[in-house]
Amino acid sequence: MNNTSSTLFDKVWDSHVVRKIEDGPDVFFIDRHFIHEVTSPVAFGGLENRGLKVMFADKTFATADHNTPTINQHLPVQDPLSANQLKALETNSAKYGISHWGLNNPKNGIVHVVGPENGITLPGMTIVCGDSHTSTHGAFGAIAFGIGTSEVEMVLASQCIMQPKPKKMRINVNGKLAKGVTAKDVALYIISRLTAAGATGYFVEYAGEVFENLSMEGRMTVCNMSIEMGARGGMIAPDETTFAYLKGKDKAPKGEAWDKSLAYWKTLKTDSEATFDKEFNFDAADIEPMITFGTNPGMGMGISKHIPVSQDTASGNASYEKSLNYMGFHEDEAMLGKKVDYVFIGSCTNGRIEDFRAFASIIKGRKKAEHVTAWIVPGSHVVEQQIKEEGILDILTEAGFQLRQPGCSACLAMNDDKIPAGKYAVSTSNRNFEGRQGPGARTMLASPLVAAAAAVTGVVTDPRELL
């Protein structure tokens, strides 16, 4: 074996295999387990039925996010089913000694926002959560991916899951991003090129100048969207940007432990001789602000282009037509100028401070379009606080916007934040599936800049015209 031939992914994966099962999966050790109210109660019920305990409560962190209201969080939750689920998370966490950041806890927020911002997520870790966007944490050079509830139960009971090692893919994007082109556009561009299933079975490493130059927030946005092309997760080698972000974070190592960790983290990169099962190269110059026109995240396009005609697409004609019918769009139409009813900025994809800074950069000195309903939802209370401290709240208020309270909100519309049937939303979230943002809702995924441009003009607008 030659040590110089491993990838970042190999290094982290191989160091977490407790046992290899012949003609079966690896028994894979998990360093951090995030849980939330929706995918954990049945897992706790399973433990109970089997008479098992949580093996390492200190490696598990609970936060309420999927099913929480984004207004009046100080009042009792109205929907009895939601209230019951939140209560179950609280009770189960208390029973097994798990850290729990419930509603109104100042640390509360979307699981994939609060993990990193508190230094719970660190390079070289293995991280799982019953949520497919766990891939977000890969931005730190961690192997992070979503799991089902049976697997949540496994991790609670044994700190391990059974996983065959995925194949490896590297996606290189080199060059410099043009003005108005953000991490979200890079992600939507890659997915549009690979399709919504293009990376299924693979774990992705993002490499090249573009990712090196992204902030941690931007890297999280990119890794977050890995699942939207079917990849279990995506990761980026930790570097000085990563270390600077982590230094001083609440649960990050301190003093001597920091130095020791740092020395290890610096080894976490793909060796020059290492090979991948698949590799893609893209040029930053080809990427413009993106928007989706269909009902899966692979159906994205440059905002100035026309909707592709079905012969040019990878998916079957019938599925393509079904998708455009749902959206009320036609082949070869322009997206620019299409009416927008709702704008949603937030979610684990684009609910961090940088996203609200970008949003504010466009709305500053402008007014919200009258017919647009805008939901501005920070990813956490920490982000909410930053929005206030940096004067972004004043800019929002002046332009006619209101700031809501943290949570997953209209990204999956489990709470009351539902886009009405037939209405068009420009959303900074991650999925444009049929009914994702409410039954009959029509979602166009885009960056915070595109969302801001739509919010002030009331139609799909190229943000570069407003910068």
Next chain:
Amino acid sequence: MAYDKFTVLTSTAVPMPIENVDTDQIIPARFLKATERKGFGDNLFRDWRYNADETPKKDFVLNNPVYSGKILVGGKNFGSGSSREHAAWAIYDYGFRAVVSSFFADIFKNNSINVGILPVQVSEEFLIKIFSAIEVDPKAQFEINLPDQTITILSTGEQESFDINGYKKHNLMNGFDDIDYLQAMKEDIQSFAEKSLY
């Protein structure tokens, strides 16, 4: 969670020749509020199955009495999107025991096996043959044989084999799950954890 052992399943099948059927379609988020695993089958494909006023949508396959069976046949990239195991629970609770497609999303595939549904991945060509067989005769029977790892269109005798790793196959055939296995190796996990960095 215990489930029925899976060996040989002979059944008619329900065709859903749509690509990229995501788990939000299989079970929309607003039905994920339960804290117990029961009743999810009622909301399987809720928004494709029912109108806003709760009346059934006549043109949806699950509302068409011509089609029935324990096998669901879907288009490419079945089960993409959210990791919600509720999607697999809903399919199981409705009465399906196997899902056939030419391509499955990873998490859905894992979740299915973990709840006792067999995901059968076939070639594009064979998938088309399955859809045609159902089109010719909605009562066409299929045999999914897990020990032999084959799926057969009984009306034509056409057969294809499918992949599943030996460990998962053994589990499904015996109704075991991963927790049984993991509990039996707790000492190894404990000593691994003691050496772990985090």
